[in-house]
Amino acid sequence: MAVPPALITLLIGVVLTLAGLWVGHNVNLLPVEASSNAPVYDDLFVVLFSIGTILFLGITGLIVYSLVRFRRRTGDTGDGLAIEGNLPLEIVWTAIPAVVVLFVGIYSYDIYERMGGMASLHDHGAMAPMVEQVSVQSSGQDERIWGGIGRSGDGGAVLPVDVTAMQFAFIFHYPGAEITSGELHVPLGQSVELHMEARDVIHAFWVPQFRLKQDVIPGQPTVLTFTPTRAGSYPIVCAELCGPYHGGMRSTVVVHEPEAFEAWLQSNRPATVAAAPGHPTG
Amino acid sequence: MTVANPLELEPGLQPQGWLRYLSFSLDHKVIGIQYLVCGFLFYLVGGALAGVIRTELASPMSDFVGRDTYNEVLTLHGTIMIFLWIVPVVNGAFGNYLIPFYVGARDMAFPRLNAVAFWLIPPAGLLLISSYFLAGAASQSGWTAYPPLSLTTPAAGQIVWILSVLLLGGSSIFGGINFIATVLKLRRPGLKLMQLPMFCWAMLGTSILVVLATPVLAGTLVMLSFDIIAHTGFFNPSLGGNVVVYQHLFWFYSHPAVYIMVLPAFGLVSEILPVHARKPLFGYTTMVYSIMAIVVLGLVVWAHHMFTSGTPPWMRLFFTIATSFIAVPTGIKFFNWLATLWGGKIALNSAVLFSCAFIFNFVFGGITGVALAQVPFDIHVHDTYFVVGHFHYIVYGGSVFVIFASLYHWYPKFTGRLLNEDLGRLHFVLTFIGFNLCFAPQHWLGLNGMPRRVAEYDPAFTTWNQVSSVGALLMAISTLPLLINVVVTAFRGPVAGDNPWNALTPEWLTSSPPPVENWIGEAPLVTEPYGYGEHPGGFDLDRISGRDLWSSGKS
Amino acid sequence: MDTSLQPVTTAQPASEEHGHPDFRLFGLATFLVADGMTFAGFFAAYLTFRAVNPLPEGAIYELELLLPTINTVLLLVSSFTFHRAGTACRSGRMQTSRRWLLLSIALGIAFLAGQMVEYFSLPFGLTDNLFASTFYALTGFHGLHVTLGVICILIVWFQARPGGSISQDSHFGLEAAELYWHFVDGIWVILYGILYLL
Numbered sequence A: 001m002a003v004p005p006a007l008i009t010l011l012i013g014v015v016l017t018l019a020g021l022w023v024g025h026n027v028n029l030l031p032v033e034a035s036s037n038a039p040v041y042d043d044l045f046v047v048l049f050s051i052g053t054i055l056f057l058g059i060t061g062l063i064v065y066s067l068v069r070f071r072r073r074t075g076d077t078g079d080g081l082a083i084e085g086n087l088p089l090e091i092v093w094t095a096i097p098a099v100v101v102l103f104v105g106i107y108s109y110d111i112y113e114r115m116g117g118m119a120s121l122h123d124h125g126a127m128a129p130m131v132e133q134v135s136v137q138s139s140g141q142d143e144r145i146w147g148g149i150g151r152s153g154d155g156g157a158v159l160p161v162d163v164t165a166m167q168f169a170f171i172f173h174y175p176g177a178e179i180t181s182g183e184l185h186v187p188l189g190q191s192v193e194l195h196m197e198a199r200d201v202i203h204a205f206w207v208p209q210f211r212l213k214q215d216v217i218p219g220q221p222t223v224l225t226f227t228p229t230r231a232g233s234y235p236i237v238c239a240e241l242c243g244p245y246h247g248g249m250r251s252t253v254v255v256h257e258p259e260a261f262e263a264w265l266q267s268n269r270p271a272t273v274a275a276a277p278g279h280p281t282g
Numbered sequence B: 001m002t003v004a005n006p007l008e009l010e011p012g013l014q015p016q017g018w019l020r021y022l023s024f025s026l027d028h029k030v031i032g033i034q035y036l037v038c039g040f041l042f043y044l045v046g047g048a049l050a051g052v053i054r055t056e057l058a059s060p061m062s063d064f065v066g067r068d069t070y071n072e073v074l075t076l077h078g079t080i081m082i083f084l085w086i087v088p089v090v091n092g093a094f095g096n097y098l099i100p101f102y103v104g105a106r107d108m109a110f111p112r113l114n115a116v117a118f119w120l121i122p123p124a125g126l127l128l129i130s131s132y133f134l135a136g137a138a139s140q141s142g143w144t145a146y147p148p149l150s151l152t153t154p155a156a157g158q159i160v161w162i163l164s165v166l167l168l169g170g171s172s173i174f175g176g177i178n179f180i181a182t183v184l185k186l187r188r189p190g191l192k193l194m195q196l197p198m199f200c201w202a203m204l205g206t207s208i209l210v211v212l213a214t215p216v217l218a219g220t221l222v223m224l225s226f227d228i229i230a231h232t233g234f235f236n237p238s239l240g241g242n243v244v245v246y247q248h249l250f251w252f253y254s255h256p257a258v259y260i261m262v263l264p265a266f267g268l269v270s271e272i273l274p275v276h277a278r279k280p281l282f283g284y285t286t287m288v289y290s291i292m293a294i295v296v297l298g299l300v301v302w303a304h305h306m307f308t309s310g311t312p313p314w315m316r317l318f319f320t321i322a323t324s325f326i327a328v329p330t331g332i333k334f335f336n337w338l339a340t341l342w343g344g345k346i347a348l349n350s351a352v353l354f355s356c357a358f359i360f361n362f363v364f365g366g367i368t369g370v371a372l373a374q375v376p377f378d379i380h381v382h383d384t385y386f387v388v389g390h391f392h393y394i395v396y397g398g399s400v401f402v403i404f405a406s407l408y409h410w411y412p413k414f415t416g417r418l419l420n421e422d423l424g425r426l427h428f429v430l431t432f433i434g435f436n437l438c439f440a441p442q443h444w445l446g447l448n449g450m451p452r453r454v455a456e457y458d459p460a461f462t463t464w465n466q467v468s469s470v471g472a473l474l475m476a477i478s479t480l481p482l483l484i485n486v487v488v489t490a491f492r493g494p495v496a497g498d499n500p501w502n503a504l505t506p507e508w509l510t511s512s513p514p515p516v517e518n519w520i521g522e523a524p525l526v527t528e529p530y531g532y533g534e535h536p537g538g539f540d541l542d543r544i545s546g547r548d549l550w551s552s553g554k555s
Numbered sequence C: 001m002d003t004s005l006q007p008v009t010t011a012q013p014a015s016e017e018h019g020h021p022d023f024r025l026f027g028l029a030t031f032l033v034a035d036g037m038t039f040a041g042f043f044a045a046y047l048t049f050r051a052v053n054p055l056p057e058g059a060i061y062e063l064e065l066l067l068p069t070i071n072t073v074l075l076l077v078s079s080f081t082f083h084r085a086g087t088a089c090r091s092g093r094m095q096t097s098r099r100w101l102l103l104s105i106a107l108g109i110a111f112l113a114g115q116m117v118e119y120f121s122l123p124f125g126l127t128d129n130l131f132a133s134t135f136y137a138l139t140g141f142h143g144l145h146v147t148l149g150v151i152c153i154l155i156v157w158f159q160a161r162p163g164g165s166i167s168q169d170s171h172f173g174l175e176a177a178e179l180y181w182h183f184v185d186g187i188w189v190i191l192y193g194i195l196y197l198l
Ligand code: HEA
Pocket: A055, A059, A096, A097, A098, A100, A101, B144, B257, B258, B259, B261, B262, B304, B305, B323, B324, B326, B327, B328, B330, B331, B332, B334, B362, B363, B364, B365, B366, B367, B368, B369, B370, B371, B372, B373, B374, B378, B381, B382, B383, B387, B390, B391, B394, B395, B398, B399
């Protein structure tokens, strides 16, 4: 019974695609989503995972099939067919990856835009386009703000937090409330703007559940914004080798319900400065 | 023109027998073996260090070695594996042994330079390793040596590290110059460029990368050492310096370096597969162009290692697209290999098994690589075990698997004896299982929050780390059958004959092992190194093959 | 085909000069490409520093133009004199060639002297600021090349003596030194443009 090869190819292609899509959508390798940018990230992940699975299964299948089907039987000393190439075929397998890669590139650009990575951070008064010079009061001299990523969403209230990274801890300072803490506390659903600075060597601020990471480089104050969307405690991990205790440089970010966050602010606000809350500049 | 002047031969002055492998020999074959054995010894050291890493990580606490020691160990591991194992072996060992045969020459273009390049390696390696014992502290800042960390860790160790990498870089540049001159200038009369075996093209591409990229690393490391010794402030933010510039310069070398590690491996696979599948290499011309495309693209993608370093958005976008496009020429090569296997008569020996496993591993690592190239994806997994997983799939699953494949394929050439196939397959199975067990779980670890370069971690990750450590143990065990095989065979293995695989590439058209000047008499002119295969008369070959392949070519 | 399995016991292959045509100039040219990339790295670093890192307040980074301009001229002339030396040698006028070589050496040394004068008259030191450091690194690395070049020309000059190893028929050393010297010269022109004029 002769089934046309083209049909078989088509069938295998369809099965592969379905398998890839199924795997992409049903195998979850990521931790929970806890920021507005995590679902966007996970969309990209599903696409990449599906495409990757299709390619990988297809190629693996091809090798295994070839090794079994075309293995040399004992006693056979002949050669295979002298096929030196096939231009149309080669064009096809140049074109397919090119299209896939172009699609992935454009798609991830879109994702990146949605995550706020391409934003010039114009929205907030004190911030200028990335890599443009800006005066920052804190140290009295000109400093450069390097853009981080993230977005402040709806233009609602923004909670600024100063982050100082040093060997081997993150220190969080709430300019409005004059609170200094070793843990980051943030309210659910509100955009948070981290103003990060490093004291000694490079560190990196990473919250896996937020799908966000930004190097904190000495001499280059960096801004990172995000909006937490799920209450709970999540680890803050230093992701850049910074010395012997790099592995121990961990902290926690606690995402509170808004009321609980207010309560936390109240209970931690130093009584002495409560009278004159600084204006949250940035 | 290529005939040696007999007066130049100086019998008696050069050591004979095995002693010549310890001498300043000018014979490219001796130098090739020197590279191979020396590299393998360093591999054992680097592997032992990996053993320390995996033992430490078998439990979430920092309990096996001190935290400083852990950082020293991982720095030494990365540096040794890259600069003393993969680069010298895929370039130095196989390049030196094979290239003169392939171009029909009796030696490399600059034999003396060649020997110098090799003899830079053992002292540099010993220097590096000794820094652990002598200077009291080896470098602790990772193989990337990012300042300002590398400016604040113990200076002696860092300086020794820089010195040794400079020496190794110099060796690599000398090698590269030699390969370029040999391939372009030393070809036997009548041999055209497009008739060369694919490995020559791979080495040409690699050498171009070496010559263009390595000097930048050298300059950068000199600047870094100034910062350490003379207290200049190039990369020291507290003195007004800029650390990101270091990262750009470092990766301008170190990204091409990954192709320096893998392009020769691609070339070797292109030699091995056609012989054992008894078919011509599929798509010779596109293979050549894709190598050159990888060379060009490889030079303009470096910033994909710096997506979280505060690079401007346009830069991230550019580097994402450029990096992703490397998948296209690389893909061409992989599909061509698959087409080479298709319809062949494949001998399922160790060389082929390792080569096919290489395809499997590399495609996996390449796909995670393309994922990493996407800025938003990378932001989450940068500097995590996902990246560790990615590159071990490529450097180990790619380059090291190919080195093993090549060993099984060319061992009879080196020694005249055939390696034992049963031990070979055992080696393969253990390595393949151990490798995947070790590095596949690391992708999950990275995605879920385990950063790299840590001696302690969240206890939630214990199970998969232990699986990974078991895999590493299996890999260590898998070295045993290989070592036994190589040593025992050298003395009592079955005699292979000159051309055990019935291969057509020029190195097999002489005795095994070959005489000093490669051929007794004139070098053969091989214009069709892949002329395998039967030409059945009367068929419309193109049609048949096209259809035949087409029915599988999709995916 | 010879199928013996005898281990090979003959000695070394012939040295490179005799086994095949001489590719040493090609090799040198390749090496110079590599060397040029080292400079390119330094230049890139300097340009990035300039684009991104402002000169801190109170830091001095001022360059005079006169001396380096004279130096540029000296070096350019030396390239010309070396070229004349090469032409003379190839046409067999070894005495003339040696005289041109001497002149090139003198110019090279004058350049180095000028460089020294500049170093000592500059208002900043190696570690004063980022630009000072980069300035010294770049000019110093180049100066090292010039020094090496002067030594090479001296050797060539010596070898070109009557009865020496360099003659009309065998002048690899001279050509290599010439190629190298032109390269060092070219780098200086770029360096002058980037460091002093920009
Ligand atoms: C031999 C070494 C080697 C090779 C060949 C590669 C190849 C690739 N690498 Fe990898 N890489 C490393 C070694 C290597 N890498 C190392 C050592 C690091 C870490 C350094 C450190 O920080 O210490 C690293 C890190 C690294 C990063 C940075 C991650 C981070 O730190 O955040 C990125 C990001 O883009 C990346 C991408 C790629 C890509 C896109 C390829 C591509 O070349 C892969 C192309 C291949 C394929 C895609 C498979 C075959 C193609 C097909 C079958 C066609 C169809 C495919 C598609 C359409 C997708 N690599």
